[in-house]
Amino acid sequence: MHVQIPLVSTLSLWQSTAPLPGYGPLRSDIEVDVAVIGAGITGLTAALLLKRAGQRVAVLEARTVGSGVTGFTTAHITEALDTRWFRLIKNFGRDGAGIAARSQRAAIERISALIAEEEIECQFRRLPGWLFTEEDRGVIELEQEAETTRALGLHVSFAEPPLPFPVKAALRFDDQAQFQPLRYLAALATAVHGGGSFIADRTRVVDVEDGEPCRVQTEGGTVVCRDIFVATHSPVNDRLLLQTKLSQYRSYVVTVRGRGQSPAGLFWDTVDPYHYVRTAEDDGGWFLVVGGADHKVGQNPDTVAAYRHLRDWIRPRFSTSMLQGKHPVEHEWSAQVVETVDGLPYVGRNPTNGHVWVATGYAGNGMTHGTMAAILISDLICGRRNEWADLYDPARIKPVSSFKEWIRENVDYPLHFVADRLKRPAARSVEDVPRGEGRIAEIAGERLALHRDEAGTLTALSPVCTHMGCEVRWNPDARSWDCPCHGGRFAPDGQVLDGPPIRPLRRKKLSITEDVRKTDPSTAIVRRLGLAVALGGMLFGKLGLDPAVAVIKRRRERGRVVTQAWTRWTILGAAGMMAAALARVRENFAAPGCQGTRRVSLAADTLFAIACLTGAMNLVCGVLLTRTAKGGAVPIETGLRSGPAMTLRQRRLHRTMVVGGWTQLAALAGALALQSPSQGRASLI
Numbered sequence: 001m002h003v004q005i006p007l008v009s010t011l012s013l014w015q016s017t018a019p020l021p022g023y024g025p026l027r028s029d030i031e032v033d034v035a036v037i038g039a040g041i042t043g044l045t046a047a048l049l050l051k052r053a054g055q056r057v058a059v060l061e062a063r064t065v066g067s068g069v070t071g072f073t074t075a076h077i078t079e080a081l082d083t084r085w086f087r088l089i090k091n092f093g094r095d096g097a098g099i100a101a102r103s104q105r106a107a108i109e110r111i112s113a114l115i116a117e118e119e120i121e122c123q124f125r126r127l128p129g130w131l132f133t134e135e136d137r138g139v140i141e142l143e144q145e146a147e148t149t150r151a152l153g154l155h156v157s158f159a160e161p162p163l164p165f166p167v168k169a170a171l172r173f174d175d176q177a178q179f180q181p182l183r184y185l186a187a188l189a190t191a192v193h194g195g196g197s198f199i200a201d202r203t204r205v206v207d208v209e210d211g212e213p214c215r216v217q218t219e220g221g222t223v224v225c226r227d228i229f230v231a232t233h234s235p236v237n238d239r240l241l242l243q244t245k246l247s248q249y250r251s252y253v254v255t256v257r258g259r260g261q262s263p264a265g266l267f268w269d270t271v272d273p274y275h276y277v278r279t280a281e282d283d284g285g286w287f288l289v290v291g292g293a294d295h296k297v298g299q300n301p302d303t304v305a306a307y308r309h310l311r312d313w314i315r316p317r318f319s320t321s322m323l324q325g326k327h328p329v330e331h332e333w334s335a336q337v338v339e340t341v342d343g344l345p346y347v348g349r350n351p352t353n354g355h356v357w358v359a360t361g362y363a364g365n366g367m368t369h370g371t372m373a374a375i376l377i378s379d380l381i382c383g384r385r386n387e388w389a390d391l392y393d394p395a396r397i398k399p400v401s402s403f404k405e406w407i408r409e410n411v412d413y414p415l416h417f418v419a420d421r422l423k424r425p426a427a428r429s430v431e432d433v434p435r436g437e438g439r440i441a442e443i444a445g446e447r448l449a450l451h452r453d454e455a456g457t458l459t460a461l462s463p464v465c466t467h468m469g470c471e472v473r474w475n476p477d478a479r480s481w482d483c484p485c486h487g488g489r490f491a492p493d494g495q496v497l498d499g500p501p502i503r504p505l506r507r508k509k510l511s512i513t514e515d516v517r518k519t520d521p522s523t524a525i526v527r528r529l530g531l532a533v534a535l536g537g538m539l540f541g542k543l544g545l546d547p548a549v550a551v552i553k554r555r556r557e558r559g560r561v562v563t564q565a566w567t568r569w570t571i572l573g574a575a576g577m578m579a580a581a582l583a584r585v586r587e588n589f590a591a592p593g594c595q596g597t598r599r600v601s602l603a604a605d606t607l608f609a610i611a612c613l614t615g616a617m618n619l620v621c622g623v624l625l626t627r628t629a630k631g632g633a634v635p636i637e638t639g640l641r642s643g644p645a646m647t648l649r650q651r652r653l654h655r656t657m658v659v660g661g662w663t664q665l666a667a668l669a670g671a672l673a674l675q676s677p678s679q680g681r682a683s684l685i
């Protein structure tokens with residue numbers, strides 16, 4: 001299938017080229033053997049293996065199949081792990097590293113077998129992987145890695161990589177692979193659903209309860225089961241024990257359409273953070289897929305610069321004859337990787353639980369680690385022995401090898417917990433939040449996470465992360481609120497996107513006492529001018545200027561002048577008010593205001609409406625009075641004051657106008673005072 005893609009798509013290449021199945025949410029309580037939380041590569045592989053072993057499985061997915069990190073991976077299927085094998089030997093000994101090596105090979109072969117058995121068309125392709133270096137010091141690292149991996153039984157050799165730029169050295173890993181991960185996932189999902197097992201998407205798990213039986217609480221019902229497998233990438237059931245051993249990094253990817261012969265292979269360099277490269281085919285040809293620029297979640301204020309870095313990295317290395325178009329970048333996306341303090345994932349029984357199982361900490365090797373985890377967990381749940389179990393046990397502690405790393409990763413929590421609260425907020429008023437952006441603001445003495453969408457609607461949230469209380473930060477690239485402590489991420493409306501939090505950010509209601517809507521300058525000018533004219537007209541008529549003019553004119557034209565002049569000013573005032581009212585209506589329709597409470601400028605609007613009503617009433621009364629004056633019944637010397645010579649009707653009209661006039665003046669002055677200064681102030685309710 002070939003899908004037309006816009007110039008730069010923030011969907012991943014896989015999302016643009018794979019149709020994914022949908023299932024619908026859980027709507028009632030159910031009972032199964034195993035509940036699997038998360039429909040990524042880990043959850044779906046485990047669900048299929050468990051189903052094949054005769055278990056009734058329910059896969060519970062908060063969003064849709066493949067909407068997690070598996071939808072944003074680059075899908076290198078490899079034994080060349082992010083943590084060098086010589087380091088793994090240091091941390092786990094030769095035997096431990098040997099078990100890890102066997103588990104990685106087993107995972108590659110299991111992916112290959114599942115593809116064959118389920119007849120999955122997902123562009124699976126065996127090809128070599130290349131660990132290369134452009135630096136002199138990287139050569140020693142490669143030599144060390146070559147020696148270790150050979151000792152562990154991996155097939156590696158030094159050779160010339162098929163890259164269009166020079167390298168200092170490259171280590172070739174034989175028999176690695178790549179695929180289109182979402183096509184693979186879609187087929188796994190189809191194989192899982194049915195025959196007593198099922199997938200419920202748009203079903204967020206809000207609580208996990210260990211026991212006999214276990215219970216999984218979702219937004220749509222409770223799942224009662226014997227075992228629970230938390231396959232959510234970052235475990236949502238653990239607040240402390242595992243989280244202190246994990247850290248979350250954001251990684252970025254760009255794709256560029258290539259031409260001619262593609263460099264077949266998987267490529268990784270030795271810089272930190274490293275770059276990873278592969279190609280991917282579609283009906284229109286092939287893409288170069290380059291990733292890297294990793295940083296800890298929530299700790300890089302300029303996430304957009306990460307894409308710039310990748311583009312700058314590609315430009316001198318891949319000639320334009322190899323890449324197509326003037327603006328060659330076709331996709332840009334980013335997602336999260338979870339790292340552990342000792343370099344291997346945690347897979348097994350959740351510490352302190354009996355029937356809750358977890359798998360996390362895959363770093364950039366989730367295709368093999370996720371598949372390995374699925375094999376291991378399905379074995380453990382089915383009571384089968386597996387030699388990998390001790391190595392990956394989530395309860396393990398490696399005080400010697402991982403202490404430094406543990407300290408380094410965990411200072412973040414106390415540091416950010418305290419320091420971020422003392423930081424000056426980026427915004428002091430809702431006006432400081434541009435469209436499409438988010439800002440931490442302090443309003444009415446309280447810190448808020450404010451987001452304004454492209455249409456201008458403002459959403460106010462508590463910035464306190466619902467995991468362990470750190471303050472979230474705006475990520476302009478992913479348009480999310482990211483937590484710098486354990487990598488929790490939230491959508492602009494507060495819903496959980498990634499990481500350990502389960503509950504959304506708390507909504508806050510803003511009572512906007514001023515006009516917070518972005519007014520275009522012409523509307524603002526018309527509104528202000530209209531109000532000024534209205535006020536001027538009223539003042540002229542009410543505060544004696546009009547009678548003064550009348551006195552001058554009276555000498556020449558007795559009788560009708562006062563009421564006519566008064567009416568003219570009243571009409572002018574009314575016209576000003578009409579203009580102001582129209583501008584106001586236009587403004588209201590042009591830009592939606594604050595989400596939360598919509599009590600936007602309520603007081604100003606009410607006062608303005610009162611002024612308009614009393615103005616209209618006065619106008620009618622003025623016209624009627626003028627008519628009676630034409631008949632010569634209103635003596636000029638009374639001016640605007642009620643005189644004894646007035647008829648009863650004239651007196652009533654006159655009294656109504658006096659009361660209405662002052663009311664109108666007061667309301668108008670109030671409206672103007674509330675509207676004009678300091679646009680955009682808000683308070684909390």
Ligand SMILES: Cc1cc2nc3c(=O)[nH]c(=O)nc-3n(C[C@H](O)[C@H](O)[C@H](O)COP(=O)(O)OP(=O)(O)OC[C@H]3O[C@@H](n4cnc5c(N)ncnc54)[C@H](O)[C@@H]3O)c2cc1C
Pocket residue numbers: 037038039040041042043060061062063064065066067068069070071072073074075076077078203204205206231232233236251252253291334335336337362363364365366367368369370502
């Ligand atoms: C940019 C990037 C490039 C990468 N490249 C590679 C690579 O080349 N090779 C490789 O091996 N690995 C790579 N990785 C890592 C790999 O993609 C991941 O480790 C792997 O996809 C994780 O799979 P998963 O099934 O564990 O998690 P996910 O795919 O994230 O699935 C977890 C699912 O759980 C769901 N979920 C979360 N919370 C809840 C809840 N409360 N209730 C219900 N459901 C919930 C989520 O919606 C999600 O769908 C890369 C990662 C990134 C970010």
Ligand code: FES
Pocket residue numbers: 465466467468469470483484485486487488499500501
């Ligand atoms: S405090 Fe842990 S993710 Fe935010």
